[in-house]
Structures are given as structure tokens and as C-alpha cells.
Amino acid sequence: MCGIGGMLGSPDNRILNSIIDLLDHRGPDGRGTWIDDQCGLSHARLSILDLDGSPQPILSDHNSVLVANGEIYNHLELKVDSYPYRTGGDSESILALHRRHAGSSAVGHVSWISQLNGMFAFAIWDEKNKQLILARDTMGIKPLVRTMIGPTLLFASEAKALRAHESYTPRIDDLAMRARLAWEYPLDGTSLFMDVHQVRPGTVETWSLDDGKAIMTGCASFARQMVEPTTDWSRPEHLLETFISDVEDRLMADVPVGIVLSGGLDSSLVAAVAREASNRSSNPLPACWTVAESEDNPDWQAAELVASSLDLVHHQHLLEPDAFHKSLPALAWHGEDLDVSVLFFQPLFAKMSEKVTVGLCGQGADELHAGYPRYRDLQAHANTIEHRLALSNTDLSSLEGEQWWDGNHSPENHCSSLEKFLQFELDHGQLSNFQLRLVDRHSMAHSLEVRVPFLGRAHRQASSKLPMDWRLGPDMEEKAALRRAADLTELPSEIVRRPKLPAGTATAPTMLKQFMSELAPRAKEIAEQSGVFKKVLLGQPDMAIGFGLFKAMHILDGGRSAKSGDISSLLDEVIQ
Numbered sequence: 001m002c003g004i005g006g007m008l009g010s011p012d013n014r015i016l017n018s019i020i021d022l023l024d025h026r027g028p029d030g031r032g033t034w035i036d037d038q039c040g041l042s043h044a045r046l047s048i049l050d051l052d053g054s055p056q057p058i059l060s061d062h063n064s065v066l067v068a069n070g071e072i073y074n075h076l077e078l079k080v081d082s083y084p085y086r087t088g089g090d091s092e093s094i095l096a097l098h099r100r101h102a103g104s105s106a107v108g109h110v111s112w113i114s115q116l117n118g119m120f121a122f123a124i125w126d127e128k129n130k131q132l133i134l135a136r137d138t139m140g141i142k143p144l145v146r147t148m149i150g151p152t153l154l155f156a157s158e159a160k161a162l163r164a165h166e167s168y169t170p171r172i173d174d175l176a177m178r179a180r181l182a183w184e185y186p187l188d189g190t191s192l193f194m195d196v197h198q199v200r201p202g203t204v205e206t207w208s209l210d211d212g213k214a215i216m217t218g219c220a221s222f223a224r225q226m227v228e229p230t231t232d233w234s235r236p237e238h239l240l241e242t243f244i245s246d247v248e249d250r251l252m253a254d255v256p257v258g259i260v261l262s263g264g265l266d267s268s269l270v271a272a273v274a275r276e277a278s279n280r281s282s283n284p285l286p287a288c289w290t291v292a293e294s295e296d297n298p299d300w301q302a303a304e305l306v307a308s309s310l311d312l313v314h315h316q317h318l319l320e321p322d323a324f325h326k327s328l329p330a331l332a333w334h335g336e337d338l339d340v341s342v343l344f345f346q347p348l349f350a351k352m353s354e355k356v357t358v359g360l361c362g363q364g365a366d367e368l369h370a371g372y373p374r375y376r377d378l379q380a381h382a383n384t385i386e387h388r389l390a391l392s393n394t395d396l397s398s399l400e401g402e403q404w405w406d407g408n409h410s411p412e413n414h415c416s417s418l419e420k421f422l423q424f425e426l427d428h429g430q431l432s433n434f435q436l437r438l439v440d441r442h443s444m445a446h447s448l449e450v451r452v453p454f455l456g457r458a459h460r461q462a463s464s465k466l467p468m469d470w471r472l473g474p475d476m477e478e479k480a481a482l483r484r485a486a487d488l489t490e491l492p493s494e495i496v497r498r499p500k501l502p503a504g505t506a507t508a509p510t511m512l513k514q515f516m517s518e519l520a521p522r523a524k525e526i527a528e529q530s531g532v533f534k535k536v537l538l539g540q541p542d543m544a545i546g547f548g549l550f551k552a553m554h555i556l557d558g559g560r561s562a563k564s565g566d567i568s569s570l571l572d573e574v575i576q
Helices: 013-022 092-101 104-114 160-164 174-183 238-250 265-281 299-310 322-336 343-354 366-369 377-392 419-428 430-444 457-464 480-485 503-507 509-528 531-538 543-555 567-574
Strands: 002-008 030-035 039-045 064-073 120-126 130-138 147-149 154-156 202-209 213-221 257-260 287-293 312-320 358-360 450-452
Touching: 002 013, 002 120, 002 147, 002 531, 013 030, 013 039, 013 160, 039 064, 064 213, 064 430, 092 104, 092 120, 104 120, 104 154, 104 202, 104 213, 104 543, 147 160, 147 322, 147 343, 174 377, 238 265, 238 480, 257 265, 257 343, 265 366, 265 480, 287 299, 287 343, 299 312, 299 503, 312 343, 322 343, 322 366, 322 430, 322 509, 322 543, 322 567, 343 430, 366 430, 366 457, 366 480, 377 531, 419 430, 430 450, 450 543, 509 531, 509 543, 509 567, 531 543, 543 567
Parallel strands: 257 287, 257 358, 287 312, 358 450
Antiparallel strands: 002 039, 002 154, 030 039, 064 120, 120 130, 130 202, 147 154, 202 213
């Protein structure tokens, strides 16, 4: 797990090192750069495998250089005997596969990249063929953004690292922001920053220089998660087995591993299969971590029940009374979005990182198994989005530009059926741009790698075939098939049947309510001064506070280089 960056066209060592400076939280265990006359690459390393022997950038014997972020779980299976490995880690398997296809078109790279089983974002500079390759894993677990600075392509794990180039000025993408406020997450390849676009999940891009200017020469999809329901299903044991297998893969580490335990079904199921997975992989049994505002909190009590029932080591931490005021600036700086209610991620990952370097979490289950309340009434959800779009006078029916992966994001285009809507959320942002971004940014803020076993290849493929009434049953039971699989474990029945609760508000409902009450006047002031966003933000005070912090941290004066400042001072900067 790492932070990566680079530039194609007029590479500059000073800029490459500045990229690492802005990503040092992602990789405190090592840093490296590589440069020639056309391309430069940067890497900040968090050591997970081969702790001392896998520095990056990695040079190959076929004149190619790699920087990678993530983990390749099947790297031993992919081992190429003829390749002269220089490291004992997993990332070099990418170079070994690439060697046979160096200089290929984007479509030509699909065959070997599709063999990678893991979470990854990487860049390869093929010096011989003067080709840059950018690629990102199927689900978009690992981030990769890019922008053009004149003729130069600049890319990095996080948008804040683009500030390393003195000619880059962060600006809000107004249309992307309006779409985010309506849909509740950024859509497609937008980042909320003008002209900063994401490499699409499951996609490989090729770039070259043409008369000194970086141009994309090809783009091809190598994988896409599909919703492909069958007509019947009766194998909960198979669904469970795929999940155990994917948890087993994610215990691969030369460092301690822990489990994020909220007490909900998804994280509890991770804990429930951890013992079997650790036995199969001959890895230590992970401990669990929980945070909440009080010992009376339902999440806290549910997590206690899970850990005690499974006889797992359980670390519990109460949120400090001033947790929101203390941690929200860091949340805003690292998150690069408008999140406020998920404050608990910062103290949770901070506590975990004191004892482990890798964590397992339950993200992805709701998207695969239809776990969110909105799935029960898509028309009501569509009406809410339409109302928000009307408030900001926004039309998303005729979108243009390579950052938009669908030209029509009006609600009626995606909300006609549960099957269609699940596919939309997998493809267009709910998972990659919200849930996975939250986990990545806030875990890596504390140099903690968090893995998501529900998005492992085996479980994803099995889940894709579930009939729709086994995702959301006729009685509106969400995640029906997953609950049947959980019945086969030692989880208490009250946990298996526990309804879905919103993560942030469930963990600290009283603290969040009090915090928002205190800041209600500031939220109104921010909304009133936010132009086209005014009416939407007046109806979403938490988003108004998030919007203010986003501007203070990432827009004003070119953005901050550190997660500094108290909330009042930061909001004062954006309230005129």
C-alpha cells in the first residue's frame, strides 16, 4: 500500500519529490523517484510484504519502470520463472506480466492486466516504446487521478498531490459538485476539482508524447462487475465459501492484521469467518476494533456481542467529547470531499494503526447485496434527487466530456428497477467514489492499509448471479442471501438479523446532533454565500459545513499542504 505519482512531459525531480511530500501519510516506510527526459515517477511506500526488500520505483530488464499502490493477492500464482525478480514482494508480478506485452495497445494490455487479482492502481513507463500505462483495479478500491498542466500529464493517488506542480491551481468543478450534492456522491470520473479526472476502475490507459505534449493513445476496459441475476438460488454454503476464500487472501501480510468491527452484519461476518480463514492461510487470528460515542451505543453493544461470541480479542475506544472539533479538519483534508458524519473513521483508524498495519472491513456488501434503505423505494429516492437538482437548476441529461461515463444522469434514467440501479451504483460512483474513497483516504491518513474482502473476485462473481429477491426479499429484507450464508456461521441470530444503520450517525448520533446544532448558524451562512449551491445546502446543513471545510482545505489560496486549523477559523475563511 502506497502513494504514487508522476508526470509525462517535462518531468522535474523537484515536483516528483513534492508529490511524495504531499503523500507521505500513505507511505512512511520509504520514498523513491525515477526520471528520464520524458517521464518521471514518484513512490511513497507503506511496507506490507517483503518489508525491507521491495523499494519502488522498480526497474525491469525490459526497460520499464513501475510504481504501484495496492496488493496483488495472486502474485505467487502469476510468478514467471523466466523473469529475473529483484524483489520478494507482490508488485513486481505486474512487471513480469507486462514484459511479454511491452509496447502493446491499450486493448493489447487487457489480457495480462485481467490476470491480476487484487486492489491496485499503477503506472508503468515503457522507456523503450515511449509508452505510459495507467491502470486501476476492477472495483476502484485504489485511487488514481490525473490532470493536464499545459502539455504535461500529472497523476497521483490523491488530488492534493497535484499541488506539487506550481502551475496547478485547484478550482471547484461546479457541475460535478451539483451532481454530488444531488446524488450524495461524486459521479463517474469527476473529483469535484475542475479538470481533475479519475482513471476509470477496471480500465487501462496508454499515453505517449506527441511533439512534446502528452496524449492518450488508447483506453480499454479489462473488467467490469456486472449484475447478472439468475432465476433461482439455493446455495448459501457456496456464497459463504467464496467469502471465506476472499478473507483468506486478504490475510496475506508480513505485518499484523486487524478487523474493523461496527457490529453490523457485514463487519461481523468478516469477524465470523476470520478464524477459519486464518487457519487455512496459517496466519494469526486478527483482533477487532470498535469506536462509538458511549457504551450504551447499539453498535458498541452489538460489537461486544460479536467479539465475545467468537472469542476474539476486542479493542474498544470511546470517542472523545470533542472528537468532531478535534478530528474534522483532518477528515476534510484527507477526504477531499464533503463528508462530516463519518468522523469516526479518523479516531478508529488512528487507534488501529497503533497495533496493526492492515485492516479488514465490510465495505461493498451493501452494493452487492442491496443493503441500503433507498433500495426499498427507488421512486422516492429519484424524487429526492430530482428535487435537489431543481434547487440548483441542474440538468444532468446531456453530459459531455471524458469525465462523464454516461451522458444522462437524470434519476429516471437509472431508477426504473432495482437491477438497473444496482448496476448504476457499481459503475458510476456510490462504491468507488464514496464508500471506497472514505476507507482509502482515512485509513491511509494513518498509514493503515484497509482491505475489502466482500469485493474479492470469488465473492463478487458469486454475488453477481443472485436473483433479485435474494438481494431484497419480497418482505423487504435486505441482503437476504447474505443473511442465509451468515446463518451458517457462529454469529448470534440477533446480529444476523440486525437491520442496516447508517455508519456515521449510528456510531455517534448524539455527538453529531450536538455538533450540527452548534454549527447550524455557520452552516446557514455558508449556504447563503454559496451561489448556485445555496438552496441545496440550506436543506443539508451537514453538507454546508462539509462544503465550507472543503473550500478552506483545498481551494482557498491554492489549498493547504497540511491538515491544520480549527473548525471555527477554517469556516471563517470561507464566510465573507
